[in-house]
Amino acid sequence: MTDSKLKTPEQTKIAGLSDEKLFEIMELFFFAYRDFTSDPDEILMNYSFGRAHHRVLHFVSRNPGLRISQLLDILKITKQSLGRVLRQLIEEGFIVQKEGETDRRQRLLFLTDSGSELARRLAEPQLRRIAAALKYKGTGDAAFAREFLYSLVDQQEHAKVKAIVRK
Amino acid sequence: MTDSKLKTPEQTKIAGLSDEKLFEIMELFFFAYRDFTSDPDEILMNYSFGRAHHRVLHFVSRNPGLRISQLLDILKITKQSLGRVLRQLIEEGFIVQKEGETDRRQRLLFLTDSGSELARRLAEPQLRRIAAALKYKGTGDAAFAREFLYSLVDQQEHAKVKAIVRK
């Protein structure tokens, strides 16, 4: 009943890797994400914020002066979805908007001091978790992790993601 | 304004890794998850299912005879949240429940044929993506990816996760 076209007496292989190994990594990706997000989630509860607020704070923190349209493209959500969380972050003094200098239609996003502080607090446990995960490995392993994750991103997004990630 | 206690003229390091490298990996984790989930999401739309249904299908597929309580512990959601999606999956013929043989209070979960087929279809693009991400690397890199992701999981969950992931 659980058999499928994927199975053979031995094991199907994609790109020389057994299904079994691939499944393990797939599942670990789920568990890693589940726990990776749990620390910031707890902090966010104190502010009645959620993950959506975290994402906005993070990307504005890393890219001061980010435009709304860029943020939408990073998050892959609609303007209306972003609108709500952004309004809250602005109303509660974590983010400010400035008119674009060359294009006055733009509303460039910046963190306030308390926004910066919250972004830092949210990042800290995640940075620690990543550092701990790489601690046992030799040099070059950070590079491997980076390349591995990068390869999971859509091909057509590579250039954009690289531009955002690399500083 | 964007300065914080984390910064020094050079760069703060956690466990010998620069903040910058850690930030990159943190962000890539977000982008990887964003795109990793996008392929199954499209398939699920045809069934009016969401990610919650996918998770249930996946873990039942990998663990036939899974108990409700185990699934709740894997997903870290409430009984009520699971209840809704599980009911739909049962009503629409993707999952069946069988009474536990040793403990008749238990409702063991199994996939039907169409459940198996859907689970396979959902897994396929993700397996391919993982395989492609590891294709360029030498032997042992699958092991590295596995250890890296595993290290991101909560310490106290390690034993349980290992039991679920390793077959």
Add this chain to the structure above:
DNA sequence: AAAATATGTCAACAATACTGACTTATTTTC
């Protein structure tokens, strides 16, 4: 027999996403 366990269910609520429609201000194009 009483207590604990495994599961199911009702109701209300919250966060985050969506579609569709429309507005305002500004810049670009013809």
Add this chain to the structure above:
DNA sequence: GAAAATAAGTCAGTATTGTTGACATATTTT
């Protein structure tokens, strides 16, 4: 300079997935 395109904001309605709290049923353990 008028028309079209772009950047952003907003209103209204809906769906998914999560939450709490309360309570019911069947079964097993103490």
